[in-house]
Amino acid sequence: xxxxxxxxxxxxxxxxxxxxxxxxxxxxxxxxxxxxxxxxxxxxxxxxxxxxxxxxxxxxxxxxxxxxxxxxxxxxxxxxxxxxxxxxxxxxxxxxxxxxxxxxxxxxxxxxxxxxxxx
Amino acid sequence: xxxxxxxxxxxxxxxxxxxxxxxxxxxxxxxxxxxxxxxxxxxxxxxxxxxxxxxxxxxxxxxxxxxxxxxxxxxxxxxxxxxxxxxxxxxxxxxxxxxxxxxxxxxxxxxxxxxxxxxxxxxxxxxxxxxxxxxxxxxxxxxxxxxxxxx
Numbered sequence: 001x002x003x004x005x006x007x008x009x010x011x012x013x014x015x016x017x018x019x020x021x022x023x024x025x026x027x028x029x030x031x032x033x034x035x036x037x038x039x040x041x042x043x044x045x046x047x048x049x050x051x052x053x054x055x056x057x058x059x060x061x062x063x064x065x066x067x068x069x070x071x072x073x074x075x076x077x078x079x080x081x082x083x084x085x086x087x088x089x090x091x092x093x094x095x096x097x098x099x100x101x102x103x104x105x106x107x108x109x110x111x112x113x114x115x116x117x118x119x
Numbered sequence: 120x121x122x123x124x125x126x127x128x129x130x131x132x133x134x135x136x137x138x139x140x141x142x143x144x145x146x147x148x149x150x151x152x153x154x155x156x157x158x159x160x161x162x163x164x165x166x167x168x169x170x171x172x173x174x175x176x177x178x179x180x181x182x183x184x185x186x187x188x189x190x191x192x193x194x195x196x197x198x199x200x201x202x203x204x205x206x207x208x209x210x211x212x213x214x215x216x217x218x219x220x221x222x223x224x225x226x227x228x229x230x231x232x233x234x235x236x237x238x239x240x241x242x243x244x245x246x247x248x249x250x251x252x253x254x255x256x257x258x259x260x261x262x263x264x265x266x267x268x269x270x
């Protein structure tokens with residue numbers, strides 16, 4: 001401590017740069033604290049992305065889930081296509097059956113009329 | 120439980136993980152310690168004209184040398200503690216960077232008062248400014264933590 005006082009006594013001007021450096025240190029610290037608080041108040045989407053980049057485990061797991069989902073959706077689309085085709089075929093069959101029944105009914109009516117005319 | 124520091128290989132992995140953002144602080148710590156080592160192993164360095172200013176600030180080059188070695192070692196210790204703990208310790212970093220800033224600008228003052236212009240002018244002022252950047256970064260981290268913490 002005595003040595004410090006000796007330096008101050010020998011070089012009083014040294015206090016000026018020392019004080020300026022101290023002021024700079026505290027000024028920069030308060031600026032950093034303030035900017036940090038401001039940055040934390042902003043939406044944290046960037047921080048979440050950074051967290052995913054730092055720890056890619058969650059990203060890898062999510063990619064696996066998306067791949068599985070894609071396979072499931074593709075299989076469901078194929079099944080839905082097959083189902084639509086089967087429904088189309090069934091509709092054609094029903095239409096054909098209806099047409100044949102109509103023709104049968106016309107023929108039956110003609111035969112009935114013919115038999116009635118013969119007495 | 121989460122406050123438990125890392126140990127064994129986990130400690131090394133954690134220090135490596137944080138080495139990137141703290142790189143400048145690690146280098147400053149080694150600069151400080153190496154500055155002291157050079158002072159200790161080189162005889163009569165203070166006798167050179169460029170070191171004249173230091174003669175009025177420190178009683179001998181050995182005292183400045185040991186002071187710098189201890190300061191550098193303390194800072195390296197602080198960085199290891201910072202790497203070992205699960206939660207960052209921005210206060211330790213700010214204090215060590217603040218002390219480093221005073222030291223580097225003190226060295227600039229020592230050289231400047233020697234009256235010899237040399238390559239020190241291209242080195243040590245930038246070290247001091249680098250420490251200011253370190254203080255800012257550590258304070259920024261602390262500011263973010265303050266906002267997240269309910270305290």
